[in-house]
Amino acid sequence: MLNNKQLRLFISLSTLFLCSLTASLHGVANPEKQQFPNTLTLQAHMTPPTATIADVSWMAGYWQGEKWGGQTEEIWSAPLAGSMMASFKFANNQQVKFYELLTLFEQDGSLVLRLKHFSADLTGWEEKDQFMEFKLVKLGDNEVFFEGYTYRLVSPDELHVFVVIDDKGTKTETKFVFKRKTN
Structure with missing residues (x-):
């Protein structure tokens, strides 16, 4: 027969075990954690999903938009050798x-x-050999979620990009709307 102290310890350990088990099962069923409405974060114990560069070839193109009172552009190359590259520019008051x-x-x-x-x-803002890196969290039809960075093709000529920006410890999700530029 357990005394009151042993019974409380047993209940505490059982509760802790069940909470840990529930959290583990939740992680298996739902690999991404969502802090903001349009961006995801990969849980530490999860591996990124399988994908190839062909899965995101829809990002290729010349995209323009407006943000922060200025103009933005993002130009994505077509896939080549298992990769794509892009440049982004923000200009305000013609600078x-x-x-x-x-x-x-x-x-x-x-x-x-x-x-x-x-x-x-x-x-460079980052040190010479430094860069920001975003692992793949989830891949959908015409949308790709990296950690804190989402690309969503809402139509053939409109791309939405959501980025979690950390400003001195305060994180916000920022939306960029780009329209395809054609010559």
Whole structure:
């Protein structure tokens, strides 16, 4: 027969076990954690889903939009050698404020997005050998979710990009709307 102290300890340990089991099962059923409405985060114990560069070939093109009172453009190359590359530019009052160079490539059976920022004079924001990296979380029809970075083709000529921006510890989800530019 258990005394009251042993019974409380047993109940506490049983509750802890059930909570851990529930959390583990939840992680298996739902690999991504959602902090914002349009971006996801891969849980630490999960592996990125299988994907190839052909799965995101719909991103290729010349895209323009407006944000923060200025103009934006993002130009994605067609897939080549298991990768795509892009440049992003933000200009305001007819002056470039910053650039980004992006690569999207196949790695270990999945996709990885890398990004590097530059000032208007091409001074790097990140250190020389540093970059931001976003692992694939989920792939859908005409949408791809990287950690904190989502691309969604809403029509053949409109691309929405959602980015989680960290400003001194305060994270916000920012939406960019791009229209395809054709010559």
